[in-house]
Amino acid sequence: MNRRLQPLKAYATGTLFILPALVLFAAFIFIPLLYGLFMSFTDYGGFNLKPNFTGLDNYKKLLQDDYFAVSLKNNLVYTLLFVPLTAAFALFSAMALNAVLHLRRYLRMAFYFPQITSMVSVAIVWGLLLNPIRGPVNQVLKALGISHPPEWLMSSQWALIAVVIVAVWKSFGYYMIILLAGIQGIPEYLYESAKLDGAGAFKRFLYVTLPSLSPTLFMVLVLTVINSFQVFDLVSVMTDGGPGRSTNVLVFRIYQEAFIHYRMGYAAAMSAVLFLIIMVVSIVQFRLEKKWVTY
């Protein structure tokens, strides 16, 4: 072969290797992203209907849509409960697991186990566990002397909290493994020298573990916040957004608008808000990272 064609051929081979991924990315991620933005300025109703350009109407409507506001508020409450609880459970179980030598493999598997099961089966089982009259949770609470335990999924006050409890139970094992790997990466000599300086267990946690772990902990916070804005399955199976609107969250609202009421243009505007929220959260968190993460 001609020597001058050699580099061209190398580029061609490389491009061929990437081509399938590139085509899929373009067709099902990049174009939808642009198309979604366009859709959000139209009254598109789905399938073969023709979209009409309506300018900023969808966004104006969003600002006055109290149903959307409720779902946004619910989602924020969910985030504010889910993120710290999951991070705390994950951190403490990782610390505890790191400190024990016995049963470690079993414990790691037991805590991670909920993660491998589907949200749907988990939601179904917990729905029955939390049944106010027949469910074991309230039977135990009654046996403990609480005469009027919460009605969980039937109560608009408790339903969202019940969803958070299940979500934390399901997710913390995943973040625990990430943090456990982080803890095991902390060099032993840091603890040794802290001990020589007379630091007790709590001080060693505060001055050695936390700073060394901060990049991993930070990653866990970013991931849990982003995840909390994607909650759908639990809500769909456990409560269907109810009672009333009490557990209706962002993605569930988008789903309802797009695939039940076929107001896809409006749903696309909501999706743009979701996209924006996650981008802002990520950017803010990466800015903050510089302030409190020490390497």
Add this chain to the structure above:
Amino acid sequence: MLNALGTKRRDKVFYSLLLLALAVCSIAALFPFLWMISTSLRTDVDLFRNPMNWIPNSLYLNNYKEVWTTIPFGRYFLNTLKLSVLITVLQVLICSMAAYAFAKLKVPFKNALFILFMTNLMMPWHSIMVPQFSIVSKLGLYNTHTGYVLVQLFSAFGIFLLRQFFLSLPSELNEAARVDGFSEWRIYWRIVMPLSKAAVSTLAIFTFTFMWNDYLAPLIYIQDDGLKTLQLGLKAFQTEHTTDYGLLMAGTVLATAPMVAVFLAGERFFTKGVATTGMKN
């Protein structure tokens, strides 16, 4: 930290208490599954005795027989198996090819392309699900397995994971093979892939579990009962049969069992893969 424990008596007591607390917590973590199995082995009469007996009086296996005939459970199961296997194989293939190119080959605008792909890691699928659905249905693929499969094949996570691994392989290996007259395809398939079994298995197990458990995407893309997956079937089953707890739980156990098998077989890949997601790039 570990060495310090167990040296003093006080530490020994603390250690035992910690272990006990962890054991209790682990049972609490597993309780919903234990309850699920116990309920699936009961008649409803046995379940709602008052006060509730936690261990079934006798093993009632009929739920496991009936669930196959009450709903098209076998069909859902086969659909889910087909889709999960197909998507896993194709996704691993597509991701590994792209990852190999990013790690070892010449590609025009390689860095820009890689960054573009990786932005997908930050972008929630939920924010593009509406336009993506609209495009797939315009292609005439709504309510087909093909449409659902197509939207699942690209994975930024998969490309990232495999690229990191491929980068760690020595480039001299590729050079030597090239000198021996191997084509890039042969190097990729015969040398790189076999050397990367651990990373490839990690991705495969992750993808398989994710696809098996997927709910929202099938909910959007699949309409016909004959095309439905287990998760959709379970959800519909719950709505129609909430009163028959035993039957519902038998279905849930059967839908969960394959994932438990995969988990027990590939536990080290799971933990390795999870630990990797927490790593900074």
